[in-house]
Amino acid sequence: MTKPSRESRINAAFVEIADTLVEDFGVVDMSENLLQKCTQILDVDEGGIMLVDASGTLQVVASTSENADFVELMQVNAGAGPCITCFRTATAVAVTDVEKSDGDWSDFRAAALSRNFRSVHSTPMRLRGETLGTMNLFSTRIGMLSAQDAEVAQALADVATVGILHERNLREANIVTEQLQHALDSRIVIEQAKGVLSHTASIDMDDAFASLRGYARSHNLSVRVVAEGVTARTIDIVADDATLVGKKKGRGLRPDRVHREDQSSG
Numbered sequence: 001m002t003k004p005s006r007e008s009r010i011n012a013a014f015v016e017i018a019d020t021l022v023e024d025f026g027v028v029d030m031s032e033n034l035l036q037k038c039t040q041i042l043d044v045d046e047g048g049i050m051l052v053d054a055s056g057t058l059q060v061v062a063s064t065s066e067n068a069d070f071v072e073l074m075q076v077n078a079g080a081g082p083c084i085t086c087f088r089t090a091t092a093v094a095v096t097d098v099e100k101s102d103g104d105w106s107d108f109r110a111a112a113l114s115r116n117f118r119s120v121h122s123t124p125m126r127l128r129g130e131t132l133g134t135m136n137l138f139s140t141r142i143g144m145l146s147a148q149d150a151e152v153a154q155a156l157a158d159v160a161t162v163g164i165l166h167e168r169n170l171r172e173a174n175i176v177t178e179q180l181q182h183a184l185d186s187r188i189v190i191e192q193a194k195g196v197l198s199h200t201a202s203i204d205m206d207d208a209f210a211s212l213r214g215y216a217r218s219h220n221l222s223v224r225v226v227a228e229g230v231t232a233r234t235i236d237i238v239a240d241d242a243t244l245v246g247k248k249k250g251r252g253l254r255p256d257r258v259h260r261e262d263q264s265s266g
Helices: 006-019 027-041 066-078 082-089 103-114 147-201 205-218 223-231 242-249 255-265
Strands: 046-052 058-063 093-095 119-127 130-139
Touching (some): 027 046, 027 147, 046 082, 058 066, 058 130, 066 103, 066 130, 082 093, 082 119, 147 223
Antiparallel strands (some): 093 119, 119 130
16 A cells, blocks of 8 residues: 655645634644644654633643643743744744753753753744744754745644634634623513513603612612513512602602692692
């Protein structure tokens, strides 16, 4: 059986990464798959992926081994290393000989050498000026990736970045849609409760809403919760609110008007 050529394996890797951009897309699964493909196709031994969280802090989300995970975490904790520099500058960083790397990277250098890593290539995961993280590839040999391998690594990282941003946009769109639907549902429930309260207490709709809101504030509840209670008859605002009782007796007139009419009739 003929062994697939390198080019065909690269093409297959792109197709497989692209196939993860479906409805059940998962960032961690995609990241692990991306690293697996890189170690199979490129001249590297291990890899890890860091992504920035909502607070702007880099987090290790995937790695091919405990050794790679250790080196990644050491850089995050120290705030220094090729992977950190790659993220901050949004440009690829190549370390051809870890032992001779930058003096400011002492923690990274010690961690990498203790795990027998001799070189590293960090690729930014960026799109249109936004950097989401880095893909970091480690080798047990001194040297740098070929220009072709570096291009393939960047291209695969770009595809993954598109997937991550796509998933994020879908999630945020879903959140906005859910929030809008919740607001619309709340409006319906509140309108129903206003109608119930208006009829029960013989007050107008504005007074009914004011009473709902006042009850919610005094009982530390949301207006929707109070409205649901009113429509379900589990909350009796009329019985708890002497002002509403007065309004009901006055057939919807405000207390000051009821008082004046009583005086005029006396």
